[in-house]
Amino acid sequence: MPRPGNKRYHHGDLRAALIETAAELIAERGLRGFSLAEASRRLGVAVSAPYAHFEDRDDLLAAVAVRAFELIHAALVPPMDEFSEPADRLAAMARAYVRFAAGNRPMFEVLYVSGLDKSRHPEIEAAERPLNEAFEGCVRALADGDDDLAVEMAVAFEATARGHAMLMLDGEAAPDRSAVDVAAERAARATRALVESRSLLAIPSSRGVQK
Amino acid sequence: MPRPGNKRYHHGDLRAALIETAAELIAERGLRGFSLAEASRRLGVAVSAPYAHFEDRDDLLAAVAVRAFELIHAALVPPMDEFSEPADRLAAMARAYVRFAAGNRPMFEVLYVSGLDKSRHPEIEAAERPLNEAFEGCVRALADGDDDLAVEMAVAFEATARGHAMLMLDGEAAPDRSAVDVAAERAARATRALVESRSLLAIPSSRGVQK
DNA sequence: GTCTATATCCCGATAGAC
DNA sequence: GTCTATCGGGATATAGAC
Numbered sequence: 001m002p003r004p005g006n007k008r009y010h011h012g013d014l015r016a017a018l019i020e021t022a023a024e025l026i027a028e029r030g031l032r033g034f035s036l037a038e039a040s041r042r043l044g045v046a047v048s049a050p051y052a053h054f055e056d057r058d059d060l061l062a063a064v065a066v067r068a069f070e071l072i073h074a075a076l077v078p079p080m081d082e083f084s085e086p087a088d089r090l091a092a093m094a095r096a097y098v099r100f101a102a103g104n105r106p107m108f109e110v111l112y113v114s115g116l117d118k119s120r121h122p123e124i125e126a127a128e129r130p131l132n133e134a135f136e137g138c139v140r141a142l143a144d145g146d147d148d149l150a151v152e153m154a155v156a157f158e159a160t161a162r163g164h165a166m167l168m169l170d171g172e173a174a175p176d177r178s179a180v181d182v183a184a185e186r187a188a189r190a191t192r193a194l195v196e197s198r199s200l201l202a203i204p205s206s207r208g209v210q211k
Numbered sequence: 212m213p214r215p216g217n218k219r220y221h222h223g224d225l226r227a228a229l230i231e232t233a234a235e236l237i238a239e240r241g242l243r244g245f246s247l248a249e250a251s252r253r254l255g256v257a258v259s260a261p262y263a264h265f266e267d268r269d270d271l272l273a274a275v276a277v278r279a280f281e282l283i284h285a286a287l288v289p290p291m292d293e294f295s296e297p298a299d300r301l302a303a304m305a306r307a308y309v310r311f312a313a314g315n316r317p318m319f320e321v322l323y324v325s326g327l328d329k330s331r332h333p334e335i336e337a338a339e340r341p342l343n344e345a346f347e348g349c350v351r352a353l354a355d356g357d358d359d360l361a362v363e364m365a366v367a368f369e370a371t372a373r374g375h376a377m378l379m380l381d382g383e384a385a386p387d388r389s390a391v392d393v394a395a396e397r398a399a400r401a402t403r404a405l406v407e408s409r410s411l412l413a414i415p416s417s418r419g420v421q422k
Numbered sequence: 423g424t425c426t427a428t429a430t431c432c433c434g435a436t437a438g439a440c
Numbered sequence: 441g442t443c444t445a446t447c448g449g450g451a452t453a454t455a456g457a458c
Contacts, residue, residue: 014441031326038433046444047433047434048445049441049443051434056434115242118381152397156404159377159398162374163369163370163377166323173328190371192408193404193405194401194404194405196407197403200404223424225424246450247452248451259425259427262453264424425456425458426458431451432449432451434448434449434450435447440441
């Protein structure tokens, strides 16, 4: 009953509280240190309570992933918008992407290292879309109307940012400021190099590898 | 006693058998489906037996990672050696790297997605070294004696291969042959683009960012 | 030095009462 | 929607047989 004296706060939105708490737990202890049981304990609810809101552990992780994409979007777009030239905008995004990975490692890992089956969680792809769109704007401006080339460039830029981020993260457990700076600049420079030689990214053979 | 009639094979090398079985299990069920208990069950030994040979689950995973680096080395060097031009060699490595990730996903994940703390398992870094050396040979040939540039190039190439591999892997659960071909060619082309614009990878400011 | 047997604790998940 | 109770499984530690 809703009598006063209950130890922890019950409220109308356990679902939201669980996402919040999961994010905190992952930030504190990493992905491996997170469990439904521990999150329940923090909120003062029974271990079975989360199952009223999430199918299983992965379903909660997927909700955290959706939030992670919102955070990453919020971290990338402002730096990008400081520039008007497409190449500058892409370089700024690459830099911001690497910085985000360094500063929000647990969230980054939820997205890419958690073993989530994204095909079973379409919400995640939906949450990724705004980011991709901001990003494809820059790419199209550099592709001179060649849509196939635009696709190739988009893949190459994303792979570059992600590759540099992961390389940095497994280089050292806790990258210090200068290591992050170096990695971010490397990603930005590689991005500019790809812009410069973008014609080499085009598919040489037949047309229409895919739509 | 070594009397006949024992159910499963006991032998003198439980350690090697565990590494073998762990690799099989991970290949069959993925990283998340692997446990020390299950590996023990397969070998017909007690769940506590592995602890005579490995400190814990991660310690066994680290041994598997060492083997994974041996496999990756064996998969990358022959394709590379089909060419003599450094740019061709690097492109061949990028292609082979992506193909390895597609064809040996579980091994690839043990290396980069298992959450292993590599600083606690120096054997892994040692196992990685031969690969890096083969690879740095190509890079130096393209750096015109500029050692700082060589470092930057090495990082950029590795990030490119890794980024394309990861992008492919989380694009689809089981990439079909043509998806793998496309990803491998993309990695090879991005590599050539970076070779072409490699001067942009150099650090513009002061000398000696690191040794 | 290698393995068995056992015991504890934590986690994920389900069933049924309120 | 939440709780209590419970099940099965895995990680880990220890004691002792060979």
